[in-house]
Amino acid sequence: xxxxxxxxxxxxxxxxxxxxxxxxxxxxxxxxxxxxxxxxxxxxxxxxxxxxxxxxxxxxxxxxxxxxxxxxxxxxxxxxxxxxxxxxxxxxxxx
Numbered sequence: 001x002x003x004x005x006x007x008x009x010x011x012x013x014x015x016x017x018x019x020x021x022x023x024x025x026x027x028x029x030x031x032x033x034x035x036x037x038x039x040x041x042x043x044x045x046x047x048x049x050x051x052x053x054x055x056x057x058x059x060x061x062x063x064x065x066x067x068x069x070x071x072x073x074x075x076x077x078x079x080x081x082x083x084x085x086x087x088x089x090x091x092x093x094x095x
Contacts, residue, residue, distance in 0.1 A: 001025065002033040018042060023049060035076070054079065063088070 009017050019034060019041040026043045034041050047058055054071065058081050061069050065085040070078060 001030045002037060005034070005039060006037070016040075020044075 005017070005019060008014070017039060019039055021041065021043055023043055023045040026041070031041070031043075047055055050058070057071060061081065061083075063083045063085075065083060068080055068082045070080050072078060
């Protein structure tokens, strides 16, 4: 993945670049490579892929449609969660 990112940044002469990806593309190796290259990134993930501690924190949050919460105690990153009533209905999750 990193060669593609580097090619894109060089080809378009970008000074600031953020990789936005689904969790399927972002494994530990790709994340480490992006960090070693100094790239910023945002990863979409599902609750079930998180640790038990983070899952419990997410499930304890007040569910406000369109609302966001941030967990700021992670060492090198930020975890931002969002809630959508429409998505919850599609997945049959009750607020």
